[in-house]
Amino acid sequence: MIPRVALPWRNGLRLRVLSGSRGCCRSAHNTLRNDDGRSIVISPPLVSLDIPDDWAPSPAHSCFSSPISSSNEQTATVIDGKFIADEIRTRIGSEVRRMKEGIGMVPGLAVIVVGHRRDSQTYVRNKMMACAEVGIKSMVAQLPEDCTKDQLLGALSSFDADPSVHGILVQLPLPQHLDEGKVLDVLRPEKDVDGFHPLNMGNLAMRGREPLFIPCTPKGCIEMLLRSGVEIAGKTTVIGRSNIVGLPTSLLLQRHHATVSIVHAFTKNPELITCEADIVVTAAGVPNLVRGNWLKPGAVVIDVGTNPVEDPSSEHGYRLTGDVCYEEAVQVASAITPVPGGVGPMTIAMVLSNTLDSAKRVYAFT
Amino acid sequence: MIPRVALPWRNGLRLRVLSGSRGCCRSAHNTLRNDDGRSIVISPPLVSLDIPDDWAPSPAHSCFSSPISSSNEQTATVIDGKFIADEIRTRIGSEVRRMKEGIGMVPGLAVIVVGHRRDSQTYVRNKMMACAEVGIKSMVAQLPEDCTKDQLLGALSSFDADPSVHGILVQLPLPQHLDEGKVLDVLRPEKDVDGFHPLNMGNLAMRGREPLFIPCTPKGCIEMLLRSGVEIAGKTTVIGRSNIVGLPTSLLLQRHHATVSIVHAFTKNPELITCEADIVVTAAGVPNLVRGNWLKPGAVVIDVGTNPVEDPSSEHGYRLTGDVCYEEAVQVASAITPVPGGVGPMTIAMVLSNTLDSAKRVYAFT
Structure with a gap:
């Protein structure tokens, strides 16, 4: 005989979740109270759950006492986003010229x-x-x-x-x-x-459908992986869940048959999930969040972060750094994108590519 | 000095991915060939990647020789979906009467x-x-x-x-x-x-947005978790990625701040991911796919599967069974939904709830 769970509403209480506020996600779902109102289901409006993903540094990732890698010998190859983007841009240029010569349009x-x-x-x-x-x-x-x-x-x-x-x-x-x-x-x-319209996002998410446009940064990430011969259909962790990078990247990777885990600011011990992944795509917007020991040896790392950090020695007083502690990661990963010169140039190339595709669609130009 | 990765297109080759076919996902991304065509990016159309999720039984989950649990003492509480659904339906009935009396509409x-x-x-x-x-x-x-x-x-x-x-x-x-x-x-x-229109799905996926309707089965799953006092913001595995259950469930759980991993038919060793999860929602459509040793002790299990299996002793010659090997899971999980009597009744209650909400919206009835 299996006992049935004792549920509070069996006592005739009508329950609803208190509206979301900062910090709600850790406790609100258990915070129920009597309700004389009309709500029938207790699921709150989703926007009431939306709280900023603040990646406050924690001891777990601000400092490690253990060695970064058991061996300092392995050195990741660098996926040269600028080189790939240049190649793509050259081909887009040819296509635009062909369109102009063919139909007089750009x-x-x-x-x-x-x-x-x-x-x-x-x-x-x-x-x-x-x-x-x-x-x-x-x-x-x-x-x-x-x-x-x-x-x-x-x-x-x-x-x-x-x-x-x-x-x-x-x-x-x-x-x-x-x-x-x-x-x-x-x-x-x-x-x-x-590709940020919800209709395009829905069509990106749903198998059997094709969005008119795939968001440029995720598309650039996939393009780099494919061109580097990386097998996408493995275990992948996406760090960050923004509407413009994390979310569409996780959806696109799934369409490519990756087994995706999505880690965000409220994930406990994100390093324990990340260190299982064959591919790590990070778009948290936190400099040096991903340390060397967050990574599985041989993982492929795509660093979407472009975080300005103070640097008095630099011309503008700051320099751009990724979400990944690069010096540590290159000792563990098999391949990594640099910042700058990795994802950034690919994003711009994909903006051009999507614009060209749109014009081709309008003019039925093949 | 970090070596730059040797990339094939540096030799002037133009590459594209062969179009997808059964089994493509394990190899197509590495299957590149010269291309005299016009493709600029090598990312294939997403629909060309769509292949059925056939969960062919493998030795990994058809049989275990190890004991299911180190202790046979733990017994999961049963989340009684029928009871919860009845409570919701009663309240919907009251609301419909109130609407009829108030504005003469149903x-x-x-x-x-x-x-x-x-x-x-x-x-x-x-x-x-x-x-x-x-x-x-x-x-x-x-x-x-x-x-x-x-x-x-x-x-x-x-x-x-x-x-x-x-x-x-x-x-x-x-x-x-x-x-x-x-x-x-x-x-x-x-x-x-x-809630299956891509616009609703996109709005379900994107933070800051609210879909007009949340798909009924995922909404029913969340409702059961909330009413059972389960903390959603933990590690969660969704097994299955269908447009009607797996996908929207993973999106909805993320809106509730779960850290979600999505496992599908092409995931290698899905049990290794599943056994890390505090909550497992399974919608694979494979009877007894999830064995006891796929589960972390104390996990909460929501079984969406309703698979007919032959049973000569039953009136219709078959009975419904879930994706979870129930007899094993109740020894490991802390709570579990039965099949039948778990998710099924909740789905129907959510259809009624969404229809009521829609009418309320049209008539501005509060």
Whole structure:
């Protein structure tokens, strides 16, 4: 005879979960109280659970006393993202010329930037230069930091109506007064070359379906793995679960038959999961989060992090560093992407590739 | 000096992945050949990677010689899905009465069935009976096995145009000549009480967003966990990655801050991942796949499998069994859902709940 579990609502209590707040995820699900309201299921609205993934350093990953590797001899090969991206960009350039010669058209990319964040300005400038280099027409709508939602939507619909624009990017993050979700909802999936529209995300997630666009950074990661001859269908850990990198990367890896574990800021002992993985893709935005002993010997490491850290010796007073403690990881991994020069150039190449694909689709150009 | 990886395209080869076929996932990514075509990125179309998840029995999970548990004393409590579902259905009934008395309206659910699969007929009949019991108006469009896509879409748009219908279910699976994806695309997300539309799936996946409907089986699983006081924010393994259960369950668990690993038919040694999990949700459709030694002592087990297995002693010649070897699991787990009487009744309760929510939304009834 197996005992049946004693459940609180058998006593006639109506229960609901208290609304989420910072720290809720560790305890709210057990925090139930009487409810005279109308809720029938106690599952809370999902957005009430959304709390920032703050990767506060913990003793578990801020310091290790054990040696990083049992042997210091192994040295990872470096997956040269810049080299691969250059090759792809050269081929995109050829395709754009072929399109221009064939039908007199070129792909067009429009970027909307709100405010003057230095990193956003840099990203946008890099994309524009990359477009110019391969012959893709590009245009920028620069809106003031305090622009209204209507102004932003106006810029969007103007590009949406322009038949020479095949891809529209809204440079994220937006200022807090603008709701990213609502803005991205307005962007038609057909021009969503970032692949961030929920319809594209749903089609990325669901087997048997094909999104119009795959988000550029995850697509760049897969492209690097494939071109490096890495078997994707193994154990993979994705560190980070952002809508723009972690989530679509985990979905895309699953479509490629990886067995994926997704680690985030609320994961206890993430190193115990990560050290089982054949491939580690990290997009946490925390410099040096992934130490050498987080990695299985021979793992392939894709480091999406581009974190500015202070460096007085550098020209701008800071330098970019990844999520991975590179010096330690190269002693353990079999292959690794550097920062900079790894994922970053691939992301831009995939923006160009998605824009070209969009124009080809519109013009039925093969 | 770190050596740079020797990459094949440095020799000027243009590479692409051979199109996917059965078994591709273990080797295709390494199967590259010269390509005189126009592909720029070598990532294949995702649908070309889609292959059935056939869980062929292997020695690893067909037989164990080791004892199931070091102690036979522990006995799991049983999470009584029927009891929880009954409680929810009673409350839905009250709400439907309150709506009828308040505004003279009741929720309406329409189901479209193609053909006469016995399991589909049973599922539909159960849903209809459940609707009747709580006062939800229900209607069925029964279409012949060989109906055309246009006939099916006709039934869909008829229900779509009917303001007394707040939810539409297309009973899956459809006969092979009908493309499930294309049919579901036509269903408006506002009446998609199954939550299978890619827009709803994308909004389920993305933090900061709320789908109009959460798929019923995953929602039922979460509801059982919450009502049983189980802490969701731990290590969780989802076994199976179907669009209707495995995928949305993994997405929903992540929204609840679980650290999720998704195991599928191509996972090597799935038991090594599963036995690390605090919660195991299994939806593989393979009877007795999950043995006792797949489980961590004290794990919570949610068994979504409802697999008919031959049983001459049973009235119909078969009985339903889960994905979990129940007799072994109850010796290891701390809590477990039975089959039948676990997830099944919860799924139906969530269909009713989603339909009620939809009607409330349409009538702005609170």
